[in-house]
Amino acid sequence: MNLQPPRELYRQLSFISYYFHWGLGTILELPHLERERFCREISRINREAGSQEKNVFDA
Numbered sequence: 001m002n003l004q005p006p007r008e009l010y011r012q013l014s015f016i017s018y019y020f021h022w023g024l025g026t027i028l029e030l031p032h033l034e035r036e037r038f039c040r041e042i043s044r045i046n047r048e049a050g051s052q053e054k055n056v057f058d059a
Contacts (some may be wrong), residue, residue: 004032012027012035012036012039013027013028015039015041015042016035016038016039017044020038020042
């Protein structure tokens with residue numbers, strides 16, 4: 001089992017809930033790698049849409 005630092009977990013939870021409006025329980029049920037994938041995909045969508053928002057998950 002791979003544990004994340006609490007700060008990173010909260011960043012992912014906040015990011016996904018902000019964009020998808022999912023509840024905390026739903027997001028916490030996702031495996032770590034799946035949460036990371038959602039964060040990357042949201043970031044990609046924002047880049048392609050030309051969003052000017054600072055994106056903490058942009059690579």
